[in-house]
Amino acid sequence: MVAEFGCHIQPIIGAVRTIYAIVGDERDELMINRLEGLGYVERVDRIQSPFKLMDRRSDLATHRIKIGGATLGEQLFVIAGQCTIDPNNPQFFIETAEAVKEAGANVLRGGVWKPRTNPYTFQGDVKSLDILMEASRRTGLPVDAEVMDETQVQLALDAGVHMLQIGARNALNYSLLRAIGRAVAERDTVILLKRSLHMGPISEFISAAEYVVAFGNPSVILCPRGTSPTLDGYRYHPDESVTPLLKEKTWAPVVVDPSHSVGKAAYVQACALAAIAYGADGFCIEAHVAPSQGIGDDPKQAITPEVLADTIAQAKQIWALRHPARAD
Ligand code: PEP
Ligand code: MN
Numbered sequence: 001m002v003a004e005f006g007c008h009i010q011p012i013i014g015a016v017r018t019i020y021a022i023v024g025d026e027r028d029e030l031m032i033n034r035l036e037g038l039g040y041v042e043r044v045d046r047i048q049s050p051f052k053l054m055d056r057r058s059d060l061a062t063h064r065i066k067i068g069g070a071t072l073g074e075q076l077f078v079i080a081g082q083c084t085i086d087p088n089n090p091q092f093f094i095e096t097a098e099a100v101k102e103a104g105a106n107v108l109r110g111g112v113w114k115p116r117t118n119p120y121t122f123q124g125d126v127k128s129l130d131i132l133m134e135a136s137r138r139t140g141l142p143v144d145a146e147v148m149d150e151t152q153v154q155l156a157l158d159a160g161v162h163m164l165q166i167g168a169r170n171a172l173n174y175s176l177l178r179a180i181g182r183a184v185a186e187r188d189t190v191i192l193l194k195r196s197l198h199m200g201p202i203s204e205f206i207s208a209a210e211y212v213v214a215f216g217n218p219s220v221i222l223c224p225r226g227t228s229p230t231l232d233g234y235r236y237h238p239d240e241s242v243t244p245l246l247k248e249k250t251w252a253p254v255v256v257d258p259s260h261s262v263g264k265a266a267y268v269q270a271c272a273l274a275a276i277a278y279g280a281d282g283f284c285i286e287a288h289v290a291p292s293q294g295i296g297d298d299p300k301q302a303i304t305p306e307v308l309a310d311t312i313a314q315a316k317q318i319w320a321l322r323h324p325a326r327a328d
Pocket of ligand 1: 257
């Protein structure tokens with residue numbers, strides 16, 4: 001059967017088990033599925049990487065993502081800002097933008113459209129796109145916003161959004177991943193791909209990034225943000241610990257989102273620092289000048305700019321320990 005896929009079999013006969021080495025390009029999913037379906041096959045181990053572009057040994061391994069005056073991997077990289085922009089209180093977002101810049105953020109985040117569990121809660125507002133871009137102009141910071149469909153992708157790109165966020169709920173939406181890959185193909189837009197709540201093996205996360213990169217824009221950042229099941233007391237199961245696994249398999253930068261992982265402002269700093277200790281290139285944090293007056297996730301999980309500044313200062317120390325030759 002493997003001959004159909006241009007491969008041949010080399011048996012390795014042991015005392016109790018026989019291993020069949022498949023020689024040739026063994027990445028064809030259909031061949032793997034057929035082999036896995038054979039009753040006498042205990043397991044199929046892949047030698048070749050299923051991702052051609054995201055693999056650490058691919059030609060893209062030397063690609064460096066530059067945004068907001070930072071080159072990922074060369075210094076601590078910080079995305080910070082509100083979960084949700086309140087279109088009725090734009091002054092909060094402008095103040096937050098200025099404050100996170102002052103605290104040392106490289107990119108400003110702000111939710112324009114929001115993926116909400118409950119259809120009756122605030123879903124975001126396209127008017128917030130103008131507020132986002134106004135904050136970008138005032139601070140000089142590039143901006144990051146989540147997009148959930150192709151119309152939003154186009155609106156965000158037309159407005160000049162520098163970083164498109166693919167949220168945890170859409171990280172498994174392959175047609176959207178493809179559409180975003182196509183839309184950013186000729187641009188220097190950066191993609192922040194969250195880890196889905198329901199992803200299985202780490203290769204599933206990297207393969208989702210492969211969908212985007214396959215269209216020609218290699219600037220994809222992987223963002224672990226907590227998964228299911230939840231850890232009692234936290235919003236999700238914090239997953240900054242997958243960073244070394246990602247680093248082993250892919251060249252892509254890893255920027256952890258501690259805010260959604262733990263879901264409570266009081267725990268965010270510890271999670272952010274742990275991410276840097278695990279080798280992440282940075283973090284994406286929800287911050288607000290007045291969290292209690294925010295909307296979306298901000299009242300419960302946004303930290304203040306003061307805590308953000310302290311988190312960045314501590315993270316830089318951990319960064320310096322991990323990168324002794326490159327400390328800034
Ligand atoms: C967010 O960043 O505000 C958000 C909704 O993120 P996630 O997709 O990780 O839930
Ligand atoms: Mn949020």
